[in-house]
Amino acid sequence: MAVEQIANVDKIFFKGLFKNLFSDPIQLEFWDGEVEDFGNDKVKFKIKLNEPLSKADILKDPSLAFGEGYMTKKMDIDGSLEDMITSLYNTKESFLNSHDQLAKLGKFLSHNFKNSKEDVQYHYDIGNDFYRLWLDKTMTYSCAYFKSPEDTLEEAQKNKVEHILKKLALTGGETLLDIGCGWGELILTAARNYKVKASGITLSSEQFTKVNERIKAEKLEDLVDVQLIDYRELKDRKFDRVVSVGMVEHVGQDHLSEYFSVMNKLLIVGGVSLLHCITSIEEGSTNSWISKYIFPGGYIPAIKEIITSMADHGNYLLDVESLRRHYGRTLEHWARNFEKALPEISKTKDETFIRMWRLYLNSCAASFNCGNIDVHQFLFIKGVNNTLPWTRA
Structure with a gap:
């Protein structure tokens, strides 16, 4: 599969993941500059994926994958970090609210x-x-x-x-x-x-x-x-x-x-x-x-x-x-x-x-x-x- 095709598959995955992930309108910017808005109102914060995060890591443990993604600058947040996480928590479908997906360590x-x-x-x-x-x-x-x-x-x-x-x-x-x-x-x-x-x-x-x-x-x-x-x-x-x-x-x-x-x-x-x-x-x-x-x-x-x-x-x-x-x-x-x-x-x-x-x-x-x-x-x-x-x- 060509690099461009792989990148498009990755984008489809993240668009589906972020579509209903937040209770507020957000903007998602991909590593190649493409922008996708979710929500009908004014965007409250912007998430920028500087590079694709591992889909396998996200499916295995989303909390760890996104936490490490932010730490290592694979992902940036434009806006209040607390507000963004609150918006995640306020969505029932959020991975943060799914106890089955959080590691029981x-x-x-x-x-x-x-x-x-x-x-x-x-x-x-x-x-x-x-x-x-x-x-x-x-x-x-x-x-x-x-x-x-x-x-x-x-x-x-x-x-x-x-x-x-x-x-x-x-x-x-x-x-x-x-x-x-x-x-x-x-x-x-x-x-x-x-x-x-x-x-x-x-x-x-x-x-x-x-x-x-x-x-x-x-x-x-x-x-x-x-x-x-x-x-x-x-x-x-x-x-x-x-x-x-x-x-x-x-x-x-x-x-x-x-x-x-x-x-x-x-x-x-x-x-x-x-x-x-x-x-x-x-x-x-x-x-x-x-x-x-x-x-x-x-x-x-x-x-x-x-x-x-x-x-x-x-x-x-x-x-x-x-x-x-x-x-x-x-x-x-x-x-x-x-x-x-x-x-x-x-x-x-x-x-x-x-x-x-x-x-x-x-x-x-x-x-x-x-x-x-x-x-x-x-x-x-x-x-x-x-x-x-x-x-x-």
Whole structure:
């Protein structure tokens, strides 16, 4: 078959694929300059195929194929990347909405101590300097809590920490453990404002170093400590309160039950724990592009998996709250900050890395805003505790 004939066959394939793929009018430009419009209204964004993407790769795993196509500049987007992905999600026929076409990798990945540490370090040990460029001053890398749409990102992150600490109903002198403590904002705030003895653990050496610097700078050595350790390695220690923000997504589907078993051992009777994590509606659904390039070994648990595992280990569920819209707004802040920081980021990162992170931040914002994924706070107790406040307020 002649080259020109092959090119025409490829075009026919992509025209058929893109015809009903978006809820908004789009324009598709091919590698030879030919343009095709889809939709009757004004074009909202333009997709340019700089070269044909592999049809076999698309049919095998469209999320991975298109993600890699964007990363490697085989495909460009003219317009809002978040809006384009939102338009995909808003179409029922979209490959992003077909769970059968997304790779189910999470449940098969090993999460022993070594692999868990390697997975966390792959993402978080890119360097404190990198995250500092686009996170807020608190260096908080999780869903913020906006009391008002006008809140700055820093205000919203401080709101989130206070929201969690109030739910935990802390009393001075109590012990608090933060599993996956990040750069330490929660444990430092808990010690500073509530006078509790706060311990943090992380598998990221970069975070461990930064948290220790912050503890010393604030002269909180008597109240705060941090360890570079897996939560399963904590032995013979009991805490009044245990919190985990954005960490359980790293444990894997087969280890959810183990997580709650360990929580049960770490808590005193009547002890309170808050789990803040990304959730899905269906079990076993993992985006293969994110698993390969952003969070190796990651798994987003279904709400029913969390609640079942929690109950199986004798925990009493007290409160569940969705912060989905808050995470969408958080990611939009991060995406804007990332773009503003490009002059600095580009000094140490190449174009493929930049396009990868741009796609990650914008696709996640679209996912939360469309309701494809959610984020919940689960407040639970080991046994029964009748001394906690009557209301969330």
